[in-house]
Amino acid sequence: MKATIYDVAKEAGVSIATVSKVINGKGKISEKRRKEVLKIMERLQYQPSMIASALTGKKTYSIGLLVPDISNPFFSEIARSVEDQGHQLGYSLIICSTDNKDERIEKYIALLKQKKVDGIIIGTGSDQLDVLNSLSGTMPIAAIGREVPDVDMHTVVVDDYEGGRMAARHLLELGHTQFAVLSESLKLISSRERLRGFSQMLMEAGIEWSESMLKICDYRVEDGKRQALELFRQDSVPTALFCCNDMLAVGAYQAAKQEGIRIPSDLSVVSFDNTILATVTDPPLTSIAQPMEHMGKLCVDLLVDQLKIGNVAVMKQRVVLRPELVERHSTAPL
Template structure:
């Protein structure tokens, strides 16, 4: 059988990057119309078919990718999964979802089972993916992308937000709103996202005369640990006037603790979270947050994985996406 054209063949003929070809296939409005027309002509000339059937004929692929998430109950991850699934569906791919509970051994078990099902590639939104598992997949030529979290350095593409800069945005905003003693509830420090957000917080307040290391308390990226963290902070520093939580769920927990104590938000204490999950729009008061492009991250991870499946080449890059400060009632100065 005559070999089928790949996405890289299309990119070469059209004189553009693989990423541009992928954008034309998936979201034409993101590409200059003249460039898009050039790509479409190359696709027609090469009879390129970007779907699971073509991949199966060319490389004995099954049109299946695996997405391993750490906690499906955290609203952040269903939004991430939706981005992955939507792009995969457009390409005729099936997504198998696994929930690892942030357990490396459970992730290893998923890898072992899914490899037998001839999964074409893996996306891990994981803090606990083990280096040996990543390297084993790479040695076997199985495409893999780490999404949102992952290792500091590894031999595969990593896609996440700019967590450190996002934390700086949050703390600067609290200062701009009049806060002088700002506390931080941080996430598990074995997670690179939590470490980067803590570092961003320290970048801004570390040299302040009002700063003390005891203004920092641990949490676990869930509501209850945010509530407990806020309780600890209020017991130590009744005069704190700002809380930056390492994710939105912990910020919701902090709001709960403040409400239980009869402390008004934002008049007495202002609260900011991180992630931009939908829950932040229905809290009372509505929660200011540093919003990650969650859906877009999932979609980009899928496109990067598909490019690797098509080409057999991993560029092993770290892509950091910009975040956006979304201000709401929980931090606004002079809010009634």
């Protein structure tokens, strides 16, 4: 049987209260006793049960991470940084792939509540705010990479608007004048903002931009390809394409290849996210990088700070990080 606090106490000839105190470094314990107890803990290979301490101490030292799909490179990279920072601070990570389905979101949230996780990081979208809203009252939550309007929580995002501008600026500097955009659903604030930044920048450059050059896709590569094909088969062919994420850019690559359009000589492509995919395509993608590592770390820090304060009603921060243009070889002068 595994050693319990009772075994240690008995062996050391002290009370379990004393042992508990040396474990947690609380209260005053004479140095002599402390060392004795520590030695015995060592000898018995005693590891406190986190279950028992959770039941009394109120913390489980685990947090949940809600993402659409852990197998999507963007989210797996986010997950890695969240995991690392969490681990650093003593928290384990429970991953929850929601497929952006409300049903799965609700089920996972109920589960996380039952497991009494200390907090939840939300990287998934939901039309149904009720769930999140009711959450924010009862449990520390924070959002990463997603804006969730009207929900009171810490939020860490990249400056999507500025990212859109950067993409446009880069393309403009290369001399392009015929633009197209592949975007995810405009229900997502991030997509809207990227598009808005992009359009705004073009407008400032005096470029008019037609609605017909915007295609909305779901999140899959295939859909990116399909929409890109439609784009390429229209009358006016763009020379520059902005894709709202790397996955869509991959779809666009496939479409371009199929149509005999060469990147970057015929078509310059800028994508968003800068996941591993951006380094794997040929040519490698010029991408607006989200600082995923930084975002994960920061989000965990904010959440954990909130846990410590213990007050759910702390001032919530909205941290907006700067994106960065990573130039590779998918863009070229006109």
